[in-house]
Amino acid sequence: MKIVIASDHGGFELKQNLIDYYKKQGINLEDLGTHSSESCDYPDIANTLTAEILSKRADLGILICGTGIGISIAANRHKGIRAALLYDDFTAEMAHKHNNANVLVFGGRTMKTEDVIRRIDIFLNSAYEGGRHQNRLDKLDA
Secondary structure (H helix, E strand, O other): OOOEEEEOOHHHHHHHHHHHHHHHOOOEEEOOOOOOOOOOOOHHHHHHHHHHHHHOOOEEEEEEEEHHHOOOHHHHOOOOOOOOEEOHHHHHHHHHHOOOEEEEEEEEEOOOOHHHHHHHHHOOOOOOOOOOHHHHHHHHHH
């Protein structure tokens, strides 16, 4: 599974922490930017990452801004993107089981690294249930 990760300046530190942690676990998170804490615009970052998902050059994306709200709004403007703001462990599980999210979103200023790692792992260790949930997802792209 190819996972891409991107953030604006508000999520830069968390993004770097995640890249470092998962590298030690043998998992490569491909960094799509930003590459510093200098101010940048989250819609541009979301557009870059969602293009990778929609073109099938990546299987899963992780987006981070200060709260996760703005960048999730920007990502979800793209048909075929299901970006989920994972603010607790239950939403991490349900985002996969019921929503088959293809972009995980976090707040760099509102979430601790260890909590985000746990939520990513919960998501990765759950499975999409399909069935009635697929009918609902189909309506999103209709």
